[in-house]
Amino acid sequence: xxxxxxxxxxxxxxxxxxxxxxxxxxxxxxxxxxxxxxxxxxxxxxxxxxxxxxxxxxxxxxxxxxxxxxxxxxxxxxxxxxxxxxxxxxxxxxxxxxxxxxxxxxxxxxxxxxxxxxxxxxxxxxxxxxxxxxxxxxxxxxxxxxxxxxxxxxxxxxxxxxxxxxxxxxxxxxxxxxxxxxxxxxxxxxxxxxxxxxxxxxxxxxxxxxxxxxxxxxxxxxxxxxxxxxxxxxxxxxxxxxxxxxxxxxxxxxxxxxxxxxxxxxxxxxxxxxxxxxxxxxxxxxxxxxxxxxxxxxxxxxxxxxxxxxxxxxxxxxxxxxxxxxxxxx
Numbered sequence: 001x002x003x004x005x006x007x008x009x010x011x012x013x014x015x016x017x018x019x020x021x022x023x024x025x026x027x028x029x030x031x032x033x034x035x036x037x038x039x040x041x042x043x044x045x046x047x048x049x050x051x052x053x054x055x056x057x058x059x060x061x062x063x064x065x066x067x068x069x070x071x072x073x074x075x076x077x078x079x080x081x082x083x084x085x086x087x088x089x090x091x092x093x094x095x096x097x098x099x100x101x102x103x104x105x106x107x108x109x110x111x112x113x114x115x116x117x118x119x120x121x122x123x124x125x126x127x128x129x130x131x132x133x134x135x136x137x138x139x140x141x142x143x144x145x146x147x148x149x150x151x152x153x154x155x156x157x158x159x160x161x162x163x164x165x166x167x168x169x170x171x172x173x174x175x176x177x178x179x180x181x182x183x184x185x186x187x188x189x190x191x192x193x194x195x196x197x198x199x200x201x202x203x204x205x206x207x208x209x210x211x212x213x214x215x216x217x218x219x220x221x222x223x224x225x226x227x228x229x230x231x232x233x234x235x236x237x238x239x240x241x242x243x244x245x246x247x248x249x250x251x252x253x254x255x256x257x258x259x260x261x262x263x264x265x266x267x268x269x270x271x272x273x274x275x276x277x278x279x280x281x282x283x284x285x286x287x288x289x290x291x292x293x294x295x296x297x298x299x300x301x302x303x304x305x306x307x308x309x310x311x312x313x314x315x316x317x318x319x320x321x322x323x324x325x326x327x328x329x330x
Contacts, residue, residue, distance in 0.1 A: 037062065037118070041103040043095040044216065053147060055098065055105070055120060055137075060328035062105050062118040064138045066157030067147040069094070070171060086171050090146040093170075097137050098122065110153075111255015112295060114323050117153075133160065145170020152257045183259060186248045187270035190240055190263070195232025196290055198240075198263070200248050207281045208251070208260040209297040211322045212236075212290040213314070221317030228289075228314060235289040235313070239280055246280075247273050253296065260296075288313020291322065 041055040041062075053064040069090040105118030120137040121127065128135035133156060134143060141147040142160040145168075149161030165172045182203050191199040195212030198205065212232040213219070219228035240246065247266035250259040263280045264273040273279060284290035285300040288307035291314075292300035308315045320329050 035107050036104060037107055038102065038104040038123070040101070041098045041120075043091055043098070053094070053141070055094075055103065055118075057103065057105070058328060059325075059330055060116065061326045062107060062116045062120065064094075064141065064147075065108070065117045065119050066138050066150050066153045066160075067142055068150050069147055086146070090141075090171075093144055093146040094137070094141060097140060101127065103137070109255070110257075112253050113256035113258075114295070114326075116327065133157075143169065145172050150257060183250045183252060185271060186250055186261070187266060188245055190243075190246050190248075192233065192237050192240065195229065195236050196284065198236070198248075198261075200246070200261075200263075203250065203259060205248065205250050205259040205261040207284065207290075208262050209293050209300050210281050210285050210290040211293045212284060213319070213322045214326065217320075217322065217325050219314060219317055219319035226317075228319060231313075232284075232289040235287050236280070236284060239283050239287070245270065247271070249273065286312075288315050 037057055037060060039057045041057050044054055044056045044061065053067050053069045055062045055064070070086045101122040102124045103120055104123050105120040107116050107118045109115070110117060121135065122137065133139040138157070139160050142149060142157065143164050145164040147161075147170075149158045151158055164170060182201065186200045186203060188201045193199065193204065194215050196207045196210055198207070213229035215229045215233060217227075217229035218225045220226075243265065245266060246263055247270055248261040248263040249272075250261040253260055262273065265277045266272070267274055278286070281290075282300055282303050285292055286303040286307055288310075289312075292298070292304040294301065307313060
């Protein structure tokens with residue numbers, strides 16, 4: 001058995017162990033902007049590729065401050081001539097750290113980013129004690145070399161990543177390339193990640209001004225649960241299928257490390273989005289499989305009202321707002 005296949009089996013085994021634990025959960029004081037959450041955590045395996053460095057505690061998604069997990073192609077496909085399943089191994093390393101352990105996360109938010117970000121620790125017998133960053137789950141992931149530092153969250157996390165790099169830990173002996181973050185006009189072939197996340201020129205971005213269910217989200221129709229997150233994903237694929245190269249205009253939002261983009265059919269030279277065709281953002285909202293995100297713009301409110309009136313997509317049944325679902329509401 002080759003080394004990369006051994007790593008793959010180890011990774012899968014660790015994920016299974018992590019998923020075996022029950023998910024007890026409670027919130028200790030605070031509000032959505034500064035709560036401490038504690039319970040048994042799992043790694044949301046259905047989102048390993050789409051989002052990295054995330055723990056789930058009784059449905060609440062907590063992104064680990066200071067790090068991102070690597071992605072296969074742009075980060076570490078080849079190391080010493082061997083294919084490395086780095087995304088799966090990284091997720092398994094995180095699952096190994098939390099398997100069967102009580103976890104406590106101090107949750108915070110950055111700017112207009114609506115995700116829950118947490119500095120998390122294992123608590124109880126056998127867990128590291130003290131206040132050192134090295135003893136947090138975040139720090140241990142960075143020092144293991146199976147996570148990349150998120151520079152937007154501060155120099156202290158970058159320093160931990162540099163220690164792992166200098167030690168040749170984890171993925172660092174290979175050819176590691178940080179995720180490209182390019183803003184402005186991007187022209188190329190798209191890859192769809194979920195109902196409002198895509199990649200173009202290896203830049204992963206969310207569609208600006210809309211919000212769609214995550215892949216794991218379920219909704220109700222005629223009293224029966226269905227996978228609305230999966231259907232939103234399929235809808236975005238359907239909208240973009242056969243379009244060839246497209247154009248996105250990417251920008252940043254305060255406190256959010258993700259680019260946001262408006263995407264659509266390109267002009268003849270690819271330098272802009274065609275004015276005579278609706279953007280993919282608008283088409284998703286008009287289909288009913290995404291909502292207008294009024295935090296950023298009102299451009300898609302009319303399309304949402306039309307979808308609601310015609311009972312398209314999500315509006316045909318009952319659903320929890322995607323942002324509330326990520327925060328644990330069911």
